[in-house]
Amino acid sequence: MKSSSVPTTSPAASPAASSPSPPSVTPPGRLRRLAPLLALLVAVVLPWSTLRLPGLFEGPLNSPGTLQLLAVCLVFAGLALGYDLLFGRAGLLSFGHALYVAAGAYGVDILVSHYGWRLWPTVAVTVLAAAVLAALLGAVALRTSGIAFSMVTLAFAQVGHIVINRDPGGLTGGEEGLPLSSAGLPAMFTGVVNTVNLYWLALAFLTVVVVTVHTIDRAPLGRTLTGLRDDERRIAVLGLSPYRLKLLAFVLAGTLAGLGGATYALVVGGASPHIASSELTLSLIVMAVLGGAGTRWGAVVGGFLYAYLDQRLARLGGSLPGPFGEPLFVLGTLFILAVYFAPGGLASLSSRLEPLRRALRPRPAPDAI
Amino acid sequence: MSTVVLLALTGLGLAALYFLIASGLSLVFGLAGVLNFAHGLFLSVGAYAAWTVSESWGAIPAILLGVAVAATTGALVELVLIRPLYTRHTEQVLVTVGLSLAGVALLQSVWGADARVFPRPAWASSVVNIAGAQVPADRFLLIGAAVLVLLGLLAFLRFTRYGLVIRAGVENRDMVSALGIDVRNAFTLVFAIGGALAGLAGILAGMYFSSISPGQGASLLIFAFIVVVIGGLGSVTGAFAAAVAVGLLQQFVNYYGTAGAGDVSVVALLAAVLLLRPAGLAGKAAPA
Amino acid sequence: MILKINNLSVRLGGSHILQGVAFDVAETGVTALLGRNGVGKTTTLRAVLGEVPATGEVLFDGRPALGRATHRLVRDGLGYVPEDRCVFAGLTVAENLRLAVRVPSPDFDLVFDLFPELRKRAGQRAGTLSGGQQQMVAIARVLLNPNRLLLVDEPTKGLAPAVVTAVAAVLERIAARVPILLVEQNLAVVRRLATDAVVLEAGRTAWRGRAADLLSDADATRSLLGVGTTAGRH
Numbered sequence: 001m002k003s004s005s006v007p008t009t010s011p012a013a014s015p016a017a018s019s020p021s022p023p024s025v026t027p028p029g030r031l032r033r034l035a036p037l038l039a040l041l042v043a044v045v046l047p048w049s050t051l052r053l054p055g056l057f058e059g060p061l062n063s064p065g066t067l068q069l070l071a072v073c074l075v076f077a078g079l080a081l082g083y084d085l086l087f088g089r090a091g092l093l094s095f096g097h098a099l100y101v102a103a104g105a106y107g108v109d110i111l112v113s114h115y116g117w118r119l120w121p122t123v124a125v126t127v128l129a130a131a132v133l134a135a136l137l138g139a140v141a142l143r144t145s146g147i148a149f150s151m152v153t154l155a156f157a158q159v160g161h162i163v164i165n166r167d168p169g170g171l172t173g174g175e176e177g178l179p180l181s182s183a184g185l186p187a188m189f190t191g192v193v194n195t196v197n198l199y200w201l202a203l204a205f206l207t208v209v210v211v212t213v214h215t216i217d218r219a220p221l222g223r224t225l226t227g228l229r230d231d232e233r234r235i236a237v238l239g240l241s242p243y244r245l246k247l248l249a250f251v252l253a254g255t256l257a258g259l260g261g262a263t264y265a266l267v268v269g270g271a272s273p274h275i276a277s278s279e280l281t282l283s284l285i286v287m288a289v290l291g292g293a294g295t296r297w298g299a300v301v302g303g304f305l306y307a308y309l310d311q312r313l314a315r316l317g318g319s320l321p322g323p324f325g326e327p328l329f330v331l332g333t334l335f336i337l338a339v340y341f342a343p344g345g346l347a348s349l350s351s352r353l354e355p356l357r358r359a360l361r362p363r364p365a366p367d368a369i
Numbered sequence: 370m371s372t373v374v375l376l377a378l379t380g381l382g383l384a385a386l387y388f389l390i391a392s393g394l395s396l397v398f399g400l401a402g403v404l405n406f407a408h409g410l411f412l413s414v415g416a417y418a419a420w421t422v423s424e425s426w427g428a429i430p431a432i433l434l435g436v437a438v439a440a441t442t443g444a445l446v447e448l449v450l451i452r453p454l455y456t457r458h459t460e461q462v463l464v465t466v467g468l469s470l471a472g473v474a475l476l477q478s479v480w481g482a483d484a485r486v487f488p489r490p491a492w493a494s495s496v497v498n499i500a501g502a503q504v505p506a507d508r509f510l511l512i513g514a515a516v517l518v519l520l521g522l523l524a525f526l527r528f529t530r531y532g533l534v535i536r537a538g539v540e541n542r543d544m545v546s547a548l549g550i551d552v553r554n555a556f557t558l559v560f561a562i563g564g565a566l567a568g569l570a571g572i573l574a575g576m577y578f579s580s581i582s583p584g585q586g587a588s589l590l591i592f593a594f595i596v597v598v599i600g601g602l603g604s605v606t607g608a609f610a611a612a613v614a615v616g617l618l619q620q621f622v623n624y625y626g627t628a629g630a631g632d633v634s635v636v637a638l639l640a641a642v643l644l645l646r647p648a649g650l651a652g653k654a655a656p657a
Numbered sequence: 658m659i660l661k662i663n664n665l666s667v668r669l670g671g672s673h674i675l676q677g678v679a680f681d682v683a684e685t686g687v688t689a690l691l692g693r694n695g696v697g698k699t700t701t702l703r704a705v706l707g708e709v710p711a712t713g714e715v716l717f718d719g720r721p722a723l724g725r726a727t728h729r730l731v732r733d734g735l736g737y738v739p740e741d742r743c744v745f746a747g748l749t750v751a752e753n754l755r756l757a758v759r760v761p762s763p764d765f766d767l768v769f770d771l772f773p774e775l776r777k778r779a780g781q782r783a784g785t786l787s788g789g790q791q792q793m794v795a796i797a798r799v800l801l802n803p804n805r806l807l808l809v810d811e812p813t814k815g816l817a818p819a820v821v822t823a824v825a826a827v828l829e830r831i832a833a834r835v836p837i838l839l840v841e842q843n844l845a846v847v848r849r850l851a852t853d854a855v856v857l858e859a860g861r862t863a864w865r866g867r868a869a870d871l872l873s874d875a876d877a878t879r880s881l882l883g884v885g886t887t888a889g890r891h
Contacts, residue, residue, distance in 0.1 A: 093459070093462075140640060140644065143643075143644055144643050144644075147398075147404055147602070148598065148643055150404070151594055151595070151598045151639070151643075152639065152640060152643055154591065154594065155591075155594075155595055155636040155639050155640070156636065156640075158591050158632075158636060159632070159633050159636045162629050162632045162633065163629060163633070165629075166628050166629040168629075278587075278591065279470070279587075282406075282466050282469070282470060283470075285463065285466060286466065286467065286470070289463055322478055323474060323475045323478040323479075325478060326474035326475070326477055326478045327474070328470045328471060328473065328474035329470075329471045329474035329475050329478065330471075331470065331471075332467045332468065332469075332470035332471025332472070332474060333467070333471045335463070335466075335467035335470070335471075336450070336464050336467040336468060336471065339454075339460050339463050339464050339467065340453070340454075340464075343460065533748070533752055533755065533756050534756065536745070536747065536748060536752075537745045537748060537756050540745045540746065540747055540748075541743055541745065543708055543727075544739065544743045544745070545756075546708075546726070546727040546728045546731070547706060547708070547727055547728075547731060547737045547739065547743075548728075548731065548756060548757045548759075548798065549728050549731035549732040549757075549759050549802070550728055550756075550759070551726070551728045552728070
């Protein structure tokens with residue numbers, strides 16, 4: 001099965017897989033198997049459409065503004081799914097994922113803008129560097145578990161945020177961020193008319209993430225990771241090392257984040273300290289949970305919608321009353337509501353009303369054990 | 370010598386802020402098992418409430434109002450958002466994450482994203498000469514407040530019925546219920562206490578930095594988290610010791626090392642402590 | 658009957674731990690809840706207390722208990738002495754006892770009559786006590802308040818033989834005042850205290866009746882409990 005993006009125009013591409021990883025093929029399973037492929041096709045040819053969707057987008061679909069907005073959405077869809085490899089699959093609540101996104105973005109930005117490297121070798125080196133960084137820090141952080149793991153990853157990422165803000169040696173541009181110098185880029189990625197290539201690049205990134213994560217889901221590794229999330233002892237009994245498996249997941253997720261960061265820097269034309277902040281990690285968590293953590297498409301849908309709303313609300317900001325002009329107010333509130341009323345995220349909404357009933361029951365059942 | 374004195378007192382002033390935030394955070398985590406990302410919001414709410422009335426009411430009533438508003442916010446968050454998710458800890462953390470994002474945005478929509486000048490009483494701007502160092506008086510205000518809070522908290526935990534329930538609940542919540550005590554009332558109480566102390570920290574931070582902004586709570590919160598983990602989850606004295614260590618380390622290394630090295634060294638300290646003693650200095654085992 | 662349990666079921670993390678447990682506890686005497694390790698004895702007690710989610714019917718003192726908060730059941734007179742004591746290690750003995758008090762006139766006379774040692778050790782941290790002393794604290798804090806029924810989970814587990822005898826003697830005195838539902842592996846203790854017995858097997862009630870009838874039937878004892886009648890487990 002090929003993967004795809006999920007443009008807002010084709011809601012059919014978000015099959016509700018409420019059970020974790022293993023795909024359950026329901027009666028209209030044939031259609032569902034083809035839906036992602038169709039969505040990918042639609043996404044690929046979308047830039048040739050001059051369709052106008054007033055309210056959803058400001059210009060026609062093929063206008064640079066719309067394509068840029070969609071490209072950012074696609075990048076975040078990929079970043080969210082990459083994060084969900086850690087959070088939804090392996091059950092690792094990392095608060096420091098932003099560090100690897102920032103490593104990818106700033107790595108490409110610095111090497112291209114300051115040192116004049118060519119783009120493709122730069123991306124390769126940067127992604128490798130993000131993987132090595134994830135391996136080193138993950139090796140330390142995974143010595144702890146639970147809340148302590150969350151805190152250590154948060155603290156490591158905070159160091160990255162601080163260093164980037166301090167602008168060591170004039171490398172990162174400090175609080176202002178570092179615009180990507182177009183001189184070092186291939187012509188296909190420069191200029192407003194080439195926004196469409198950035199869109200396809202973002203789509204390619206999302207495709208890579210989806211294929212990678214879904215391949216892992218179907219491989220023994222995926223089942224082992226979810227087993228680890230549910231009961232670490234059971235995996236240890238099988239003779240597998242939980243530590244090594246978790247580190248593998250951590251490095252894979254870090255690598256995908258690095259690739260995503262590099263794509264992001266190209267799409268928005270630079271890097272700013274915000275992508276290294278804990279707020280970025282928090283929003284990745286929000287995306288995964290909103291969409292449905294641990295499901296096949298949940299994080300993709302969540303990431304796409306989050307990024308879309310974030311950008312649209314920011315643009316509409318002035319015209320909305322009071323706090324509704326603040327994207328984070330709307331998104332944070334939506335998120336809280338989702339945690340209460342749709343614990344499985346959007347992916348579970350269509351098939352389950354049970355959580356709502358449970359949430360409304362006067363006294364929630366106490367936790368197991 | 371005078372530089373060392375100034376750095377030490379400034380570091381202790383910072384430590385006082387960390388302690389005020391971390392002590393409530395630590396009690397909330399220790400008792401209710403909630404890693405509270407919305408704690409920074411309590412801080413900002415208190416600071417803005419005090420800022421709003423400080424011109425017309427004067428400093429002391431403004432501080433009292435800010436603390437009261439922050440305490441009420443804390444209690445309401447527990448009652449409305451946390452309690453329905455009783456014992457579902459991951460969901461509780463997620464709700465506080467959402468609240469921290471939405472709450473800061475809400476403050477921003479009311480008071481704007483830019484920093485506001487926070488008025489400080491004239492005496493807080495004066496300087497005191499200690500061993501040749503010209504030390505701003507606000508440092509003593511911070512340190513004094515933190516020491517008073519420490520003593521007050523310890524006395525509360527040691528000598529009151531609720532303090533007893535909280536200490537027991539940090540050890541074993543279920544067993545407290547099994548003695549016929551409604552431990553959830555204690556949850557509300559620690560959220561209110563945590564909110565009050567965070568509000569106080571927000572007001573004092575406003576005086577210390579001479580300004581407040583909606584995001585101020587979040588940046589202080591990360592160091593407070595580090596203090597909580599180093600000190601041991603649920604331990605007030607542990608949080609105090611860790612706050613002093615973190616504040617001094619940060620201040621001295623930032624001065625004698627390159628810019629930012631102090632912050633990095635604090636994180637290194639956290640990593641070292643966690644690898645050597647995963648439960649933190651005061652040693653209550655961190656629940657997985 | 659002070660406690661009536663019918664069709665009690667508990668699922669935890671995908672496994673069906675209790676599958677329709679049913680038995681009654683009489684108004685007087687000791688009812689022993691027996692069975693091999695892992696059959697759900699402790700889970701049964703915790704389900705009655707509302708500490709684990711359960712379905713079925715539990716009537717305590719004639720009122721439905723399932724769905725009620727633990728602390729309310731306890732206030733209605735359901736005393737709980739958990740497995741592994743669960744005393745608060747960081748609190749002193751006096752603080753452990755003071756925490757448990759919830760009536761205006763707690764029965765300290767009874768407690769210090771049963772456990773004179775606790776008076777001497779009032780200022781000591783409970784975490785530094787021996788296992789037997791911790792068991793005394795765990796029982797004492799329940800006895801401070803009036804009870805309609807005590808749930809006592811493996812009170813002699815891990816204790817030295819002399820201490821086991823002492824704990825059994827204390828339980829015998831308490832049983833004269835208030836009924837007890839006792840989970841106990843030591844059959845010598847069961848023989849001494851129990852009037853009725855219930856045996857669980859794989860999450861179901863496998864046997865119930867007079868304790869003496871069970872213990873005098875060597876075959877039944879061996880097949881249900883996996884031990885000979887003369888040997889205790891400890």
